[in-house]
Amino acid sequence: MMNHWIIAPIVLPAFVAAAMVLWMRHDIVLQRVFSLGATSAAFAIALLLMVFASDGGIEVYRLGDWPAPFGIVLVLDRLSALMVLLTALLALIVLLYVIGSGWDRRGPHFHALFQFQIMGISGAFLTGDAFNLFVFFEVMLIASYGLMIHAGGGQRIRAGVQYVVLNLAGSTLFLFALGTLYGVAGTLNMADLALKVASLPAGDQALLRVGATLLILVFAIKAALVPLQFWLPGTYANAPGPVAALFAIMTKVGAYAIIRMFTLVFPTDSAVTGSMFADVLMPLALITLGIGAIGVLGADRLGRLIAFAVIASMGTLFVAVALFTPAGITAALYYLAHSTFAGAALFLILDLVRERRGRAGDRLRAAPPLEQHGLIAAFFFAAAVAMVGMPPLSGFIGKLLVLDATRAAPMAVAIWATILIASLVMLVGFARAGSVVFWKPAPPPKDMEPARAPAPSDALALGAVGAVLAIMVALTVFAGPVNTYMTGISAQLFDTAPYIAAVLPSSGGVQ
Amino acid sequence: MEALVATAVGVMTAVGVFLILRLRTFPVVLGTLLLSYAVNLFLFATGRLYIDRAPIFTEAARAYTDPLPQALVLTAIVISFGMTAVVVLLALGAYLDTGTDRIDLARQDDDEDVT
Numbered sequence: 090m091m092n093h094w095i096i097a098p099i100v101l102p103a104f105v106a107a108a109m110v111l112w113m114r115h116d117i118v119l120q121r122v123f124s125l126g127a128t129s130a131a132f133a134i135a136l137l138l139m140v141f142a143s144d145g146g147i148e149v150y151r152l153g154d155w156p157a158p159f160g161i162v163l164v165l166d167r168l169s170a171l172m173v174l175l176t177a178l179l180a181l182i183v184l185l186y187v188i189g190s191g192w193d194r195r196g197p198h199f200h201a202l203f204q205f206q207i208m209g210i211s212g213a214f215l216t217g218d219a220f221n222l223f224v225f226f227e228v229m230l231i232a233s234y235g236l237m238i239h240a241g242g243g244q245r246i247r248a249g250v251q252y253v254v255l256n257l258a259g260s261t262l263f264l265f266a267l268g269t270l271y272g273v274a275g276t277l278n279m280a281d282l283a284l285k286v287a288s289l290p291a292g293d294q295a296l297l298r299v300g301a302t303l304l305i306l307v308f309a310i311k312a313a314l315v316p317l318q319f320w321l322p323g324t325y326a327n328a329p330g331p332v333a334a335l336f337a338i339m340t341k342v343g344a345y346a347i348i349r350m351f352t353l354v355f356p357t358d359s360a361v362t363g364s365m366f367a368d369v370l371m372p373l374a375l376i377t378l379g380i381g382a383i384g385v386l387g388a389d390r391l392g393r394l395i396a397f398a399v400i401a402s403m404g405t406l407f408v409a410v411a412l413f414t415p416a417g418i419t420a421a422l423y424y425l426a427h428s429t430f431a432g433a434a435l436f437l438i439l440d441l442v443r444e445r446r447g448r449a450g451d452r453l454r455a456a457p458p459l460e461q462h463g464l465i466a467a468f469f470f471a472a473a474v475a476m477v478g479m480p481p482l483s484g485f486i487g488k489l490l491v492l493d494a495t496r497a498a499p500m501a502v503a504i505w506a507t508i509l510i511a512s513l514v515m516l517v518g519f520a521r522a523g524s525v526v527f528w529k530p531a532p533p534p535k536d537m538e539p540a541r542a543p544a545p546s547d548a549l550a551l552g553a554v555g556a557v558l559a560i561m562v563a564l565t566v567f568a569g570p571v572n573t574y575m576t577g578i579s580a581q582l583f584d585t586a587p588y589i590a591a592v593l594p595s596s597g598g599v600q
Numbered sequence: 601m602e603a604l605v606a607t608a609v610g611v612m613t614a615v616g617v618f619l620i621l622r623l624r625t626f627p628v629v630l631g632t633l634l635l636s637y638a639v640n641l642f643l644f645a646t647g648r649l650y651i652d653r654a655p656i657f658t659e660a661a662r663a664y665t666d667p668l669p670q671a672l673v674l675t676a677i678v679i680s681f682g683m684t685a686v687v688v689l690l691a692l693g694a695y696l697d698t699g700t701d702r703i704d705l706a707r708q709d710d711d712e713d714v715t
Contacts, residue, residue, distance in 0.1 A: 220672060227679050234686055243698035248705055250625060250690050257632040257683055258620055264639040264676055271669065272646035323705050 092141065095150040095165045097134045098173050098211040101127055106204035114197065121188050124200035128184050131207060132177040135170070142170035143574075145581060147591040149217070157217070157592045158278035164217035164592060167578040168422075172214040172345055175426060176338050178560070179433055180207050182553050183335045186437050189549025190444070192331055195240035202239070206232035206335065213342050217592055219270065219277040222346065223263050226311075230256050233339065236332045237324065248327035255310070255320045263307040269300030280592035282354045283585060286361055294361045301355050301362050308350070311343030314370075314407060315377040318400050322384065325399065326392030330440020333396075337432035340403055341425055348410060348418065352582045357413045370411035371500060375507045378404025382511035385518035391442060391451035394522050395435045398476050401511060402428035405478075408504055409491045418579035420490035423572055427475070427483040427564055434472040434557040441465050441554065442526060453522055458530035461551070466527040468554050473519040475561050478512050483564040488512065490572070605645050612638035625691035625701045632687060636680035643673045 105127040113119040141148060142165055150163040184203065186192075193199040209229025216222050234256075238249040271277055273293050274285040289297060306317070313321040321340075325333045355362045381401025388394035406428060409421035439451060442465065449456035459465055471482065478484035488508065495504045564571060581587075589596060612634050619631025647666030654661035655670060695701045 220675075224675065224679075227683075231682070231686070234690070238690065238693075241693075241697070243694065244705075246690060246694040246697055250687070250694050251703060251705060253683075253687050253690055254620065254628055254632060254703070257680075257687060258635065260679070260683070261616075261632070261635040261639050264643060267672075268639070268643045268646045268669075271643075271672070327705075 091150055091154075092148050092165070093150070094134060094137055094141070095148060095163050095215065096152075098131055098138070098177070099163075099208055099215065101131055101134070102204040102208040102211070106201040106208065109201040109204070110198065117194060120200040121193065124184060124203060125188070127204060128177065128181045128207070131211070132174075132181050135174040135177040138165055138170045139174050141165060142167045145577065147581075147588055149591050156595075158276050158281035161221045162217040162278065162592055163215045164279075164588070165215065166588065167574075167581050168345070168349070169214045171422070171426075171574075171578060172341070173211050175341075175429055176207060176210045176214065179338050179429060180335065182556050182560075183331050183433065183437075185556070186334070186440075186550050186553035187331045189547060189551075189553060190331070190440065192240070192329055192440075195329075198235065199239055202232045202235040203335075206236060208232075210338060210342060214345060217279050219279055219282065219350075220267055223260070223267060226263065226342070227260060229339065229342065230260070233332075233336065236335070237328045239329050239332060245327045245329075248323050252320060252324045259307055259310045262303055262310075266300050266303035266307060269296060269303065273297045273300065278592065279350070279353055280589040283589055284593070284596060286354055286359065289361060297361050298365075301366070304350060305347060305366055308343045308346045309373075312340050312347065312407070313343070313377070313400050313403050315373050315380055315404075318377060318380065318403075321400055322393050322396040325396040325436070326390065330436050330443065333392075333439075334433040334436040337399065337429050337436065340399065341429055344403070344406055344410065344421075344425060348421070348582070352413070352418070353585050353588065356583075356585070364413075367411050367413050370407055371498075371504075374404050374407035374411050375500075375503065376404075377401070377407065378507055378511045380404075382514040382518070385515045386521075388518070388522075389453055391439055391453060391522055391526060394453070394518060395432070395439055398435065398515060398519075399428075399432045401515060402432065402476065404511075405488065405491055405508060408508065409494055412494060412498055414494070415576070415579040415583055416494040418582060419572065419575045420487070420494040422575040422578055423490050423564075423568075424487035426571070427487040427561065430557050430560050430564070431472060431476040431484060434468070434554060434561070435476060437550075437554045437557065438465065438469050438472055441468075441550070453525045455525065455529045455531040457532070459527075461547075462527070462530075464551065466523070468551075468558065469523055469527065471558050471561075473523060475558075477515045477519055479516065481565065483561045483568070486565060486568045601649055601651075605641065605649060609638050609642045609645070612641070623703055625695065625703055628703055629684065629687055629691060633680075633684055636676070636684070640673050640676055640680070643669050643676060645669075 105123055109120050148165040152161045209225050209232055212225035213222055216225055234253050237252055238246050273296050274282055276282055276285055310317045351366055357364045357367050378401050381397050381404055384397025385394055388397055406421055406424050409417045443451050445459040446456050475482035475484040478488040495501055616631045616634035616638055619627045622628055647669035650665045653663050653665040655665055655667035
């Protein structure tokens, strides 16, 4: 008897989104009720999956009951349960903000696209098949195209064209990578790939290396790793604030895919690829971190500043991932959870600022003081402290874990220097931005009408931002238990035999 | 036959890459289209190239070709077709809204609002 809850995070948003498009397209209240209901249910299901996965077992859901590798499988292990939970939690908070701020009224089909996006992201985390991963990437991307240009506007649509074209090129690359892998190994099931790759004749290894390299390029585009980070500032800074907050989990899909594929299929002790990816990833991660920090310092708008901070956080994340050791992955996962919420909090605060500053928008220059000035300034301060990695919030603990994990690495000196200097540079950048936006109000011009009065439901939007910050406080307070859980995840990741045995019972799990 | 298919994939990829590096939306859309053609052909060839072999079980067949790449290509075609429609509409929308079909984002004018 298979556990049917595993497919619920995919099926539920899919049906709700379709129902919204078909029957409630003109009724925003009904859409909100269903969207909120579905997202809350998805969160509850994610918690349930977390309970299922917490005993360390690996559950397999065979679609159509076809045995792997002939059918597609979904695999629930600790890592996928954690990622689905992060997605559902973030989606719930972003949805509350969207309803509170009225963003969903500014264009059609926001809630349907939102549900499809959740479906795609959850699917990408749960699937155990590389081609199915491609399909869920596409579901996620198609929904994100719609969300990115939600509410329209010339500049936003032009940024959207760039984003779509880049991702079309990325999808093509993904297909080339999958084709190469299939041509060599004859399978696309991840567990089966792991077996086939390990026992490949020497003559085919070069071709497989090409496929693996193409694959990591695709994931690096999603994860905004240098030199493929250039799309992120234009996209995130031009997307609606709450959508950019939801996109905070999308860069993590790229990180997840790299962690999954390159611990399971192409581990560093594999005869095919060896440590070649780890060797390349580490310098690239450091450069990503550096470019992000410099971008934070040089940005002329708050939106771009936050986007570069997200790039820097991906750099830090990949420093830990590139070690490909259990300690490194543990640190990476803690930092991943933290940076998802830190990025989301900053983008939500950015939206609060943009909405209240009128013509000044998010430019870093003096403007009349905002409505609810003190509260938003306090929010920004807390989120910036978390993002930069200053005590006492979770960013500090995350950075500490990363630094601790890299102590024995061959490039330890360079890694420590880069992380610490980048933190300082980002601190300066955020301090400057915060003081310009919140501390140096210009006198209100006489001929201008007063800024718009806050909408009655703004309390919900502010509450949503408060909730993200509360999660970061919780991550800090419960850092010990969370870290223990992450250690369990990375132990499971590096012990690939049970995963393979669960997906392919007939193989006996021998490698 | 292998050389012909390989050349076709190579030429279409090369032309596609060249076109998506252009600065106007129309050639870029054509470029993504050509890239998707190239990758579909490539995926098809990953099941090896055979002529006159059955993809699924039939009594009369003596040899089979791999049916999986054909299913993969079908999925890829559907997705790339939909995506092309999306990008065409987006490019048109951007052109009608801003009066330019340049693909790069010029540095934002300081008086332009993002809301």
